[in-house]
Amino acid sequence: MNKVILIGRLTRDPEIRTAASNLNIARFSLAVDR
Template sequence: MFNKIILIGRLTRDPELRYTPQGVPVASFTL
């Protein structure tokens, strides 16, 4: 399963990529 997310804005810092206990990658952005 692939999720394509397009965000328009200014990223105040680099995206943070972490993994849930199930091994699912989660990326969080600060706009």
């Protein structure tokens, strides 16, 4: 398992879905100041 730390603002609500192997996946957009 990889660990990532991101700092910013969410630009919209996360999209959560379940993969075939009963694994939950979240997709989101992040705004950063760079």
